[in-house]
Amino acid sequence: MAVAEKLDAYETVDGLPFDDKASMVAPNLRRGPDVIPSREATSRKSSTAEVMVECVGSSPQSGAVKVFRPESTEYRVSAWENISQSWEGRVIYNDPDAREFVAIIRDLTCKSNPDEEVVIGHESVLHSDLDLISDGAVFFWNIGSCRKILASGKLGPSKHKYEIRFRRLPPMSAERLAEIRKQSKELSERLHGNHSA
Amino acid sequence: MIVDSCTAAQSRTPVALDYLESIGVGVESVKVVVITHFHDDHIRGMSAIIERCVNARICISGALTEQESIAFAMAHSLNDAFSDLAKPSTHELANVLRMIDTDGGKRSYTLVSEDKVLHRSGTSIVHALSPSDRALVQSKLKFDSLVSDSAVAFRKLANKLSPNLCAVALHICNGKDTILLGSDLEVSGTPYLGWEAVLASVSKPNTKAALFKIPHHGSANGHSDDVVATMLGVKPVSIITTMNTHALPKPSDLDRVKGFSSSVFLTTEPLVRPPARSRAVEEQLKMVVKRRRVIPNYIGHIRVRMLNGVVNVELNDNAKEAA
16 A cells, blocks of 8 residues: 555545655665664664664654664753843954954843843953953853762752853855855946936 | 935834924925935934835935945845844845835835035035045945855854945025035045045135034044034034944043134933842843943934024934033
């Protein structure tokens, strides 16, 4: 029976067998070896590109599919317990000699509050973000409480903390830039060709 | 005539339109709109003005209509992944250019450069003193470099060109009274750019101003002794728009301006208390912030009316005369 016919019979994608669901997503995917049914999730260190699939139930055809993302290999030092105040800011003036910058911050926690202009020293910024401080740079600033993750895996006591993180926005693509250059050339030619003095 | 535009911090309505409405002048009466340059505090709300003032000729600095500056505006107004706080200047500029283009020549516009007459009515003439030809070329190179940077560096909001040598300074004369509007034009250190190019021009008008809008918020890099000596009348009235980000004008700047003026008027800002936050947040704030001020939702107004040399100045609560 074709997948489409089965879909009509089941009336929902969720009811379809696993192979049929997969074929809808990736029609050219060839079926590999059967997944060994198991109730225990097998975990292994893997690259972020790999995803492990566990079939819950007695066979791959029984229905539900659970997807496990690999554990992050990054060692986390602390975790936010509660963020009580957040701002989004943009740098309007950076003074590298004085090691401080001026920014306008917008209250994300209470949007009706007015914008504020603040002067922040470079020492308050993470070392890894210092190179990102420049006119026009955008950052997030959170204040709240966090807990250290101890070596045993347990959480330490709650402490107040702030964190300023600059956004790393990807550069424009070459294609987009080429398109902009083309559009701007055409617009400029029209403006200069038609301008009246 | 409307020269540049600004809005109160949390308002979208241009102050100029509010003012015209308050004095009973219809927007259809506006004959000229001048865009001197694209800094936030000079262009915010301009597209709304152009949309409403349908009979006005749009006079835009020639430095903003070259391919490179248009590409710069487009590259910094993508309206995609990240939120641009308060829609900075490049968004307005891109909108203005599209509005002029969309009308396909129905809107009259002038690409402004030095020594162009922007408007003439009876004995009244509005004369552009800048940007110079070389400033236009220089700005093209700078904008092109900034656009290229967009493709290799982490994206951020638009940078301003510094120094500002492409702003449009205006000389306005009605046959008896003369005003000099300095915009944000700066001195360059060379004879072909900035105020030096204005002074070197042999075709600029020669009447001297009794009212002077001080360039670049009173900063030292906007001041020229030669401009004061040759383009201003004796002891003119001077107006300064403050720029708190850079603490302009500095006390020394104010003293300098007071030295050649009969009186100096400044826009000021009222002290606004910041909103109350939890103690824990305030403690963390104090640890991080060296100085802090709330951006108020008020604009300082200085209204000057001049006739036959007699000057009448009115201030709102957010403007003052320098002591």
